[in-house]
Amino acid sequence: MSDESQNESRIDDTSAALLRARALVLRDIVACGADVHGIVDVLDAAVREREWWVQRWPEGIEFLAGQVAQDVQDRLVDTEGRWPPCPQHPDEALQLEPPMGADPHWICGRGCGEIAALGELPRQA
Numbered sequence: 001m002s003d004e005s006q007n008e009s010r011i012d013d014t015s016a017a018l019l020r021a022r023a024l025v026l027r028d029i030v031a032c033g034a035d036v037h038g039i040v041d042v043l044d045a046a047v048r049e050r051e052w053w054v055q056r057w058p059e060g061i062e063f064l065a066g067q068v069a070q071d072v073q074d075r076l077v078d079t080e081g082r083w084p085p086c087p088q089h090p091d092e093a094l095q096l097e098p099p100m101g102a103d104p105h106w107i108c109g110r111g112c113g114e115i116a117a118l119g120e121l122p123r124q125a
């Protein structure tokens with residue numbers, strides 16, 4: 001395999017991981033009823049910044065979806081408030097565990113425990 005085709009396959013993996021991360025986080029945004037225009041812009045900005053990050057740190061590809069979710073979470077605190085809310089505690093934001101790992105899950109810190117995997121939050125009314 002030439003160097004050039006190896007580079008191409010890594011770019012393809014990166015694109016696929018970025019699309020997967022966007023899809024997972026978008027699913028949770030929609031599940032929380034927060035699919036307003038501004039939030040999708042926040043998501044897309046986070047995905048663009050993580051593209052730069054993962055190109056410099058290819059090992060981070062496994063953590064990409066969790067990182068994008070936490071970027072969105074950090075940005076929404078300033079504008080929309082706590083996201084994603086716990087189904088039982090609307091004023092409590094769920095946290096991703098592990099914060100830096102593959103296959104992260106949303107956890108409520110007020111006793112509900114694990115709510116769902118990233119991308120699988122239950123739809124809220």
Ligand SMILES: [Zn+2]
Nearest residue numbers: 086089108112
């Ligand atoms: Zn809770």
